[in-house]
Amino acid sequence: MRRIYLSKNRGPSPSDATIRMLCVRSAGRCQFDGCNEFLFQDEITLTNGNFSNVAHNVASSPGGARGDLVHSHLLSDNIDNLLLLCPKHHKLVDDHPDIYTEECLREMKQKHEKLIYEQCEMIGKPSSEILMFSSPIKGKLEVSINLQQAVEAIKPFKRPNSFNGIPIVVKSSAEYNSKEYWKETVRQLEAQFDRLICNSAMVINPEQHFSVFPIAPIPLIIKLGYLMGDKIPADIYQKTREPDTWKWLYEEQKNDFIFEKKVIRNGKKVALIISLTADIAESRITKVFDADVLYFIRASQFGVDAISSKADLKAFWQLYQKVCDEIANEFNEIKEISVFPAIPVSAAFEIGRRYMQRVYPKLIIYEENKGFNKALEIGG
Secondary structure, eight states: OOOOOOOSSOOOOOOHHHHHHHHHHHTTBOOSTTTOOBTTBOTTTOOBOOOOEEEESSOSSTTSTTOOTTHHHHTTTOGGGEEEEOHHHHHHHHHOTTTSOHHHHHHHHHHHHHHHHHHHHTTTSOEEEEEEEEOOBTTTBOOOOOHHHHHHHHTTTOEESSSSOEEEEOOOOSOTTSHHHHHHHHHHHHHHHIIIIIIIIHHHOTTOOEEEEEESOHHHHHHHHHHHTTTSOEEEOOOBTTTTBSSOSBSSOOOOEEEEEEEOSSSSOEEEEEESSSOOOHHHHHTTOOOSEEEEEEESSOSTTSOOBHHHHHHHHHHHHHHHHHHHHHTTTOOEEEEEEEOOHHHHHHHHHTOOTTTSOEEEEEEESSSEEEEEEEOO
């Protein structure tokens, strides 16, 4: 049986190898929460040197701060019990062990080292600017986008281009789904897009990639996709409730999408009904729009998770473009297509983004709110 000798003396000093590893884990910075001072250069004179203190969580001496008669010696050279601190914060934590407890310092160390590890993991990955687009749902329900969740979603593929991302927030006091509402929200969206994207981010880096995180009425997300177009590199993300994440749930395609055409009479009034989250009954369309020809795109499985992977999204927009191509070829003189969507945000963004100027007719986008009403238009 191993014997443990109890002593009031200090334990062994941390070895050179342990200290080197501690410096690597901390990136040479103070691990006190909120400090982050670089400890190998004087910040005023820029003189290089070692200005760090190696601090013990459980003191090396049983009588020291957070000391323990048994564990002080056992943990004296254990890297998980050591923090790299600036002299000021070393003194602070040892003078106030009642505030800076063993658990408190352990959390500081783990938080700091986790952040350093994650930042280093992003080295070499292409950058992407996080674009957060929000607008109250139905004009009333306030929404917000968690930046940290957005960062977590892009981490496997990209590193954030900036700390704060780019927020676009659109609101209107007008009655939801009224002409005034759509006119005002579209005006705000276009103005902010021009100012924050076209005249700022794209000027700094014309090849800037964007990761788009939208929570807004579907017609406005279609408009955002249209403004982005397919010339600006971008990836779209959509939020799920269970689990609470912006990450795509799957890699493989989980759903199929079906196209159908129905001719009611000879004519050039064309409606495109896109049923992904729910099946839109034909009668609901003919009640508000006297269509001659109906084009349907339906998901094999309806629901909020009708698109749950990038592969699903690609399959959808490829079919959507195929249908638009067919309409443009068959009705080469029509000026507009009326679009009735029941779709998730990712599909909405791609509908706008994949629109081909001077090839497709203008799209009249309808919004459902106690029946379908005209919301906005794109193209033309």
